[in-house]
Amino acid sequence: MLQRLFLILCLLSCVALTSAGCSKPETEQAVAAQTDAAEELDAGPVPGVDYHSFANTDDYRVRHVDMDLTVDFSRKVLEGEVILHFDRLNDSNNPLILDTRDLVVESVRAGQGDDLQDTTFTLVDSDDFLGEPLTIDLPSDATTVAVRYRTIPEASGLQWLDPIQTAGKQHPFLFTQAQAIHARSFVPLQDTPGVRMTYNATIRTPAELRAVMSANNDPDAEKNGIYHFSMPQPIPSYLIALAVGDLEFKAMGDRTGVYAEKELLDAAAAEFEDTESMLEIAEDMYGPYRWDRYDLLILPPSFPFGGMENPRLSFITPTVLAGDKSLVALIAHELAHSWSGNLVTNSSWRDLWLNEGFTTYLTSRIMQNVYGDERYHMEMALGYARLEDDLENLDDTAQILAIDMRGIDPDDAFSNIPYNKGALFLYELEQKVGRDDFDRFLLDYFNEFAFQSVTTEDFLAYLERTLLQTHMEALDADRINQWIFEPGLPDAAPHPTSDAFSRIDPVRQGWLDGGIAASDIDTDGWTYHQWKYFLDGMPEMLTEGQLAAIDQAFGLTKSTNNEIAFSWLRIAIRNDYAPAFARLEHFLMSIGRNKFVMPLYQDLMDNNKADFAVRVFEQARPGYHPLTVKRNSQIVYPETDS
Numbered sequence: 001m002l003q004r005l006f007l008i009l010c011l012l013s014c015v016a017l018t019s020a021g022c023s024k025p026e027t028e029q030a031v032a033a034q035t036d037a038a039e040e041l042d043a044g045p046v047p048g049v050d051y052h053s054f055a056n057t058d059d060y061r062v063r064h065v066d067m068d069l070t071v072d073f074s075r076k077v078l079e080g081e082v083i084l085h086f087d088r089l090n091d092s093n094n095p096l097i098l099d100t101r102d103l104v105v106e107s108v109r110a111g112q113g114d115d116l117q118d119t120t121f122t123l124v125d126s127d128d129f130l131g132e133p134l135t136i137d138l139p140s141d142a143t144t145v146a147v148r149y150r151t152i153p154e155a156s157g158l159q160w161l162d163p164i165q166t167a168g169k170q171h172p173f174l175f176t177q178a179q180a181i182h183a184r185s186f187v188p189l190q191d192t193p194g195v196r197m198t199y200n201a202t203i204r205t206p207a208e209l210r211a212v213m214s215a216n217n218d219p220d221a222e223k224n225g226i227y228h229f230s231m232p233q234p235i236p237s238y239l240i241a242l243a244v245g246d247l248e249f250k251a252m253g254d255r256t257g258v259y260a261e262k263e264l265l266d267a268a269a270a271e272f273e274d275t276e277s278m279l280e281i282a283e284d285m286y287g288p289y290r291w292d293r294y295d296l297l298i299l300p301p302s303f304p305f306g307g308m309e310n311p312r313l314s315f316i317t318p319t320v321l322a323g324d325k326s327l328v329a330l331i332a333h334e335l336a337h338s339w340s341g342n343l344v345t346n347s348s349w350r351d352l353w354l355n356e357g358f359t360t361y362l363t364s365r366i367m368q369n370v371y372g373d374e375r376y377h378m379e380m381a382l383g384y385a386r387l388e389d390d391l392e393n394l395d396d397t398a399q400i401l402a403i404d405m406r407g408i409d410p411d412d413a414f415s416n417i418p419y420n421k422g423a424l425f426l427y428e429l430e431q432k433v434g435r436d437d438f439d440r441f442l443l444d445y446f447n448e449f450a451f452q453s454v455t456t457e458d459f460l461a462y463l464e465r466t467l468l469q470t471h472m473e474a475l476d477a478d479r480i481n482q483w484i485f486e487p488g489l490p491d492a493a494p495h496p497t498s499d500a501f502s503r504i505d506p507v508r509q510g511w512l513d514g515g516i517a518a519s520d521i522d523t524d525g526w527t528y529h530q531w532k533y534f535l536d537g538m539p540e541m542l543t544e545g546q547l548a549a550i551d552q553a554f555g556l557t558k559s560t561n562n563e564i565a566f567s568w569l570r571i572a573i574r575n576d577y578a579p580a581f582a583r584l585e586h587f588l589m590s591i592g593r594n595k596f597v598m599p600l601y602q603d604l605m606d607n608n609k610a611d612f613a614v615r616v617f618e619q620a621r622p623g624y625h626p627l628t629v630k631r632n633s634q635i636v637y638p639e640t641d642s
């Protein structure tokens with residue numbers, strides 16, 4: 001508790017002082033700043049202030065970045081030079097403060113244009129999750145700095161895979177994951193979603209590999225080890241992305257295609273062939289797609305997320321390759337971020353719900369258009385069930401959409417609250433004002449704030465002068481504030497349900513009561529959603545005989561649908577169903593997606609299987625992404641969690 005309070009105070013004083021390093025206050029000014037900080041703490045977070053960046057964005061704003069980086073697989077290091085071009089916002093000539101984490105900075109030059117001279121800088125050691133501020137002294141007219149640096153092999157935003165961890169097993173693979181605050185571990189910059197920049201990059205790789213970025217990828221570029229990229233639209237730092245591997249490309253439509261290792265290419269292109277339709281539907285509802293191409297990159301299974309909405313090139317887990325398009329809502333989600341998130345961006349991580357709640361809502365609308373009402377209702381109901389879980393398990397403070405993130409690692413903010421509570425709030429607005437008017441509102445909102453970063457308060461002010469004016473009788477400002485600033489759900493909040501699920505309930509109950517044998521359940525035509533609903537609705541405890549019966553009847557332990565396997569393995573853990581444990585071990589060894597592995601490790605710990613959890617975790621650890629290691633270490637080694 002004390003430790004956390006100190007961290008918050010320290011963090012605030014760093015922001016207030018724009019000084020390098022967090023240490024005891026040594027000057028009156030510092031004491032005053034900490035006192036101010038404490039008062040600020042009581043008043044709640046200040047909208048628009050990013051408590052997760054050291055950057056002095058009131059003095060300088062980076063507008064464009066030039067990168068020239070070499071990818072060294074043998075040392076697991078990215079190294080080279082990044083040149084930042086920035087605007088000066090005042091005459092202070094304060095040092096420029098950039099965010100870094102674990103970077104080895106070799107030299108810094110500053111000046112104007114190409115006329116750059118060596119300058120002094122300080123980089124203070126820290127084990128804080130925010131990393132280390134890089135403080136650069138500037139000549140009075142400087143608008144450019146060039147930082148020569150290298151990353152360390154453990155950089156939190158990079159994952160270096162050995163050939164054995166790839167599908168082809170011949171070549172290594174590298175990918176970045178910058179969200180939330182990991183860009184600073186591979187590029188020194190103003191690592192805050194409140195700053196947008198364009199970028200150019202030259203990436204040097206082994207000649208047989210291909211580099212791709214969140215930029216203008218050219219599928220026809222010759223594989224020669226030198227790749228040039230340009231990202232002409234301004235993006236926040238968390239959307240800078242790079243991957244390098246033995247990648248090939250297959251087109252899916254005029255503007256859509258897939259990059260993947262050749263072993264996965266055809267399966268991915270078939271699974272995601274509706275991407276072009278999704279893109280067209282999203283444009284019909286929310287305005288033109290502003291990023292030129294929309295391609296997918298299929299990553300190795302250790303990718304810690306389902307997908308990452310890197311602009312022009314979403315990064316996608318291969319765990320959604322189910323063979324029947326049952327899990328492609330993920331693609332709709334990453335695509336929807338082209339409007340909510342990438343075009344209109346949360347100003348700080350407190351405002352994450354503006355990215356994820358809007359995107360979850362947009363996803364359901366795209367899915368309904370492409371796959372029909374029944375699937376729409378089922379996916380809404382599954383989202384609601386996930387939300388109910390979090391509302392039951394999370395502290396009140398974590399249930400607030402505009403969450404107070406001070407002193408909290410933003411990696412811990414990605415619960416179902418910003419996603420599904422945020423989406424449910426928008427769904428309620430839609431219900432109250434009607435779909436046509438709500439779509440119009442969203443279209444206008446995306447146009448109004450295109451290529452800007454917005455706070456929760458910006459959104460509320462916009463809502464106030466638009467929808468609240470035109471639908472005064474239907475909407476209630478107090479209730480809207482309750483949605484955003486209070487835990488739980490307002491009374492009579494929407495509760496999405498699905499007829500297709502209602503049909504499952506009596507079947508499950510009949511089987512549980514012994515009235516129907518598992519082998520007599522008519523599962524013909526059941527979709528993945530229904531299977532998941534069937535399994536997730538099981539009581540805590542089942543008998544050995546019941547477990548064996550459904551496993552035998554439906555081949556659950558062998559399921560190749562990762563969502564179904566996941567639901568089944570959770571049942572197996574809490575019931576100690578031994579025949580599924582080899583599959584569980586294999587699942588945890590081969591997949592690093594946190595959505596799956598975190599609950600499984602947690603279930604193991606909660607069911608007295610810590611030995612199994614620790615053994616498998618230690619075995620799987622070398623293949624996991626740093627984020628997967630970090631978050632699951634906290635689960636399997638709870639005593640070291642601070």
Ligand SMILES: [Zn+2]
Nearest residue numbers: 333337356359
């Ligand atoms: Zn998302």
